[in-house]
Amino acid sequence: MPSHDERLPLFAITAPGLEPLAAAELRALGMDVKEEPGGVSWSGTRAQLYDANLRLRTASRVTVLAAEFRARTFFELERHARKVPWERWVSRGGAVRLRVTSKKSKLYHEGAIAQRILEAIEHRVGALASTDVGRDEEGGEDEGDAQLFIVRFNRDGCTIRADASGALLHLRGYRQALARAPLRETLAAAMLLGAGWDGTAPLVDPMCGSGTIPIEGALLARRIAPGLSAPDREPRDYAFTSWPDFDVERWAAVVDRAAAEILPRSPVPILGSDRDEGAIAAATANAERAGVLGDVAFSARAVSAVEPPAGPGWMVINPPYGVRVGERDPLRNLYAALGRTLRERCPGWTLALLSPDHGLERQVGFALDEALRTSNGGIPVRLVVGQVPDEG
Template structure:
């Protein structure tokens, strides 16, 4: 059994817990993710299927160390060879808070020494944060010291899980795929009613919607339906047969088409071009109707569904004034053109939301590119 943890952006933990529950896994929500104990098969499933998680990690060790001597003693007992193939590369991401051992570089050096003792000389180094470009075949260990307690986790995902592979063409301010999926899950869209993103940029929300509607798991989000790469497949005890059974099961669940219309539009033609190319790469081009048009010109299908979008926030000086009008148009368009539809906004500004003129309720708070945002929903009658 493994101690597993699905890391999420702050605020998305309950959504990842609900996704795990749907897989039959009862996890415990903690700040920054969801913890559970399970076999390697569940680690495979979580990596392949979770739409809102950024990584899945395995706890390698937990101990108290207040001196380098204690750290070295515990580090020698960590079974490093379980996660590092002979000749493999290693990266450590070390953070230390409120601990006697606070020099992150020195902690990393002691751990790299312990790794070299256990598995032989490896090409090792440190990374500053999750965004750092971790070499594709380097095994990442996340090391956290808090109040002298050290937790070491082995990353099983490799590249961050929002990197599904399909999004190569970008428009302005693209949304992470995991956050787009969180908006869809948080809005409780049931995949059987129309879904419209009238400010779709590079198409992330619409493409994530199409993947969900067709039952395509994020790990198979490329048109080839070949799985993306994961760190666990380089582990010495990797069970290739169990993994390929998990992939086959997921492939077998894919529906031939989305059950309801999915529409994406933007006034920026470049954005729509990017959206179409991204949707083709994800193999869901036929499931989404993309068009160049302004928000006020959308033509929602008669059967009510959800309008879900990530409008500009106007965080820079001088941007807010023109945005008041955009937010007001959103409210008017919903009432006049989309009665009965639910509007979901990822918004950074309560005042701008006020210009929509609808009673919003908050679903979750998180951050998008460092900006605090929340998903709010309202229905026009």
């Protein structure tokens, strides 16, 4: 077995546009990282691998580079694949999932590539309990116990990454009750961090839906690692805990250190409201599962009835997008009403808005600057941020 002090080639996968935020998170943890398209790379210890999975708020997965080589024939692929130390990540009789893509390469048949990879794995670890092959590297919501390998061919160069996370990292475990158009936890955290909110000023979301933004805000304000977002503060499951060389003691130390940083309560008011009473019921249940129900005040009310705490603070909102025909006029009115309410009730506050459309942003009635670009549910969106002017 390799030394537990060795440095591993690590890569945290993010949604497009969130790379700088994940990089900043990792640097705050003391890691020397490099931003790349689609994520952040660094050479890290086993403890850093565990830490990144437990603490990253804006990444989708953390992976380890298993192999990197060039292959223009299946013979070359087989020769290289048999040298990969698959036994580091797969136990005898284990289960494996492959996500294979090939672009501009001599080996273009993804199914045939997967077949050779699986044969190479079985050559080193023996027969596998089950296998699954697909193209979508994110996979489904329920990942099961199979070890994922992400295989990418590009211009005859092959990279193979072993997934260390298991279920996608946005699946913290608390968001079981959903309202309409739910927001991923990673994107909610990205909105907060991208807007510059750090948990030291009040936070309000007047269109909170199932409560993801206020809940992520409470986790951030209390310094709760997202992997500990449960009432008992026990960590969620990760793929690396099933690896043959998993270091139980080192993992326990990482978890204990993160748990010791948690504040007993949010130091600032956090409010979530929505006109839909069903959404508020869902948000309340989710906050309870995250162990932050006492940190967020939820209420059913219209945006025009919002009652912000003493500020200034941050208003962070994921409003409706109106992607269907006939929704534009009502949405213009909604955005305009939001702007009026903020100017009347929240002068000096910071507004952060996830927006699909410059025209809708303009209806708010004051300057908003782009903080980041990404997508939400396949829709290109921008996080725009600005200070609410004083009407007086």
